[in-house]
Amino acid sequence: MYAKRRKQLLTMLEQYSVTVLMAGKAPYSIGDAKYPFQVNRSFYYYTGLDRENLVLVLVKLDENTTKEMLFIEPYDELLAKWVGGRIRPKQAREISGIEDIRYLDSLLPSIGTEMNFNGRAVDFVLCGDLTKQELDQPNATVDLFNKIKEYQPQAVCTNIYDKICLMRMVKDEKEIELIKKAIEVTQEGIATMMKYSHANVWENELEAYFDFVLKCKQCDKAFTTICATGKNATILHYNDNNQYAKTDDLVLCDLGASYQYYNADITRTFPVNGKFTNRQKQLYDIVLRASKLVEAIAKPGMTTKDLNDEVLKFYEVELAAIGLLDNGATVKDYYYHNVSHMLGLEVHDVTLPDVKLKPGCVITNEPGLYLEDEDIGIRIEDDLLITGDGCINLSAGIIREIEDIEAFMNKN
Ligand SMILES: [Mn+2]
Incomplete structure (x- = not known):
């Protein structure tokens, strides 16, 4: 699978190019402590390896002359006793399918050799996968390029983010299977939260039930859980989760499991005491119908902006009908985010501006609605797989109808 992906990428790359993708390193947090290591997702996508400080190099001279090399750190016996062993060449080869495994101290000379093919200097392109955020800060790929530039002044640096993005945005069967697994665990986590919810429950208590399920299922959190009761739910990325609910508050839980780096991103909103008020029902029903609208129209050829425009049009009518747009208020006063983003190895997965959806x-x-004055924030979030002519709701198994939520919570 990884070899196939590298082959596909190589066909998209320029002739006479050296492409470098890095696994990355964990940055220091406080003193000698480090943040948990997060592998660069494109590196993982093309190698299946999730260890620190590995480098993939792809060389393309022409369509038939390509080369792939993986650079790793030498095994360190003492380090192995403290934090575990580094990956050995054999294991790296087995997982990634890359035959040519070398040590990192030969990275620069190896690239140098490739750049002097047949003894002549050619206009090589050093490519990397740099996101918007990475381009704004010191970056190891750019540092490496600058070193190479010292003795290969003709080298130019090209960002191949767009090419990688075009591949990563279309998921294969294996990837969809892993996303489904992440959704399944998320479903169990949400059900457990609903079961243990009650009037005046603490937000962090509900969060803990979700975390417990994830740990038991070998999953990590896809992102910091948002568990927001009452007014807190009107803050889109509230994650203090340290307040307790009022008796009849709604709780908005935006969360997801991550399974083998593939993520779920789900939101459910439910009454902490198991019973919606009439006002909550009225607003929840509008959000639910917005969700069903998106599900009905999402298909190849559309952009996520098209989907959001449809939600805005729908809200114009629905919010006016219940008087929320009187006195100069606009839809944006109650709905201030977009309806959709890509999902995959990253929660806000790679995408290109105005890119059209594909199978x-x-x-x-x-979709969501947020009424600060009434202490109500509602969002319903599902994960959709775009198919040949429409979409499949991968999270349809997570209950969201008012009657289903009330029945489930009261049974428990
Ligand atoms: Mn989301």
């Missing part, structure tokens, strides 16, 4: 894209569908 195999996985996107979120997350």
